Amino acid sequence: MSIQDNFRLAMRRYIYSVSILSNKDEEGNSNAITVSSVTSISMEPPSLLVCINKNSRIHDTLKEGSKFCINLLSKDQEELSNICSDENKYDERFNDNNWNTDKIPFLGNAQANIFCKVDKLTSYHTHTIVVGMVEDATYSDEISTLTYVDGEYK
Numbered sequence: 309m310s311i312q313d314n315f316r317l318a319m320r321r322y323i324y325s326v327s328i329l330s331n332k333d334e335e336g337n338s339n340a341i342t343v344s345s346v347t348s349i350s351m352e353p354p355s356l357l358v359c360i361n362k363n364s365r366i367h368d369t370l371k372e373g374s375k376f377c378i379n380l381l382s383k384d385q386e387e388l389s390n391i392c393s394d395e396n397k398y399d400e401r402f403n404d405n406n407w408n409t410d411k412i413p414f415l416g417n418a419q420a421n422i423f424c425k426v427d428k429l430t431s432y433h434t435h436t437i438v439v440g441m442v443e444d445a446t447y448s449d450e451i452s453t454l455t456y457v458d459g460e461y462k
């Protein structure tokens with residue numbers, strides 16, 4: 309097997325938390341994409357990173373200084389995760405009534421909402437590493453996070 313095959317199978321053994329990154333583009337249109345690559349960086353300053361594929365529709369809207377929200381999903385939000393990771397369901401992504409799109413779009417019933425400003429964009433081959441400076445964070449008291457392992461929700 310190739311290095312890529314072995315690497316893919318090794319990474320499938322990680323347990324990922326599933327989030328949706330949401331934002332608005334410069335025309336005010338809302339965008340959302342399912343992501344598992346969210347990692348906190350530091351508390352000083354509060355910051356996180358997320359890796360975004362350059363082929364995704366949201367990619368070019370993530371400009372330095374622009375705002376976005378990381379919505380950590382609950383176990384009962386698997387369907388929304390599927391919608392936000394299906395290129396054929398782009399038009400359905402904001403049908404859920406729990407979205408608040410007044411300003412930076414966020415999911416009102418997520419496990420957590422982490423509001424960020426893009427601080428740095430680093431290109432790495434197929435992906436861009438987006439560093440977000442955290443401006444606000446909210447969370448639900450009950451912990452029931454949607455997880456993904458070996459290509460399946462758990």
Ligand SMILES: Cc1cc2nc3c(=O)[nH]c(=O)nc-3n(C[C@H](O)[C@H](O)[C@H](O)COP(=O)(O)O)c2cc1C
Pocket residue numbers: 326340341342343344345346359360361363364365366389392393394395396398456
């Ligand atoms: C559980 C899960 C995690 C994902 N994580 C990422 C990620 O971290 N970064 C990324 O660019 N795409 C990730 N994807 C793939 C995108 O969600 C998917 O390619 C999406 O359709 C791209 O957005 P678009 O359809 O608007 O172009 C993930 C998909 C799933 C199901």
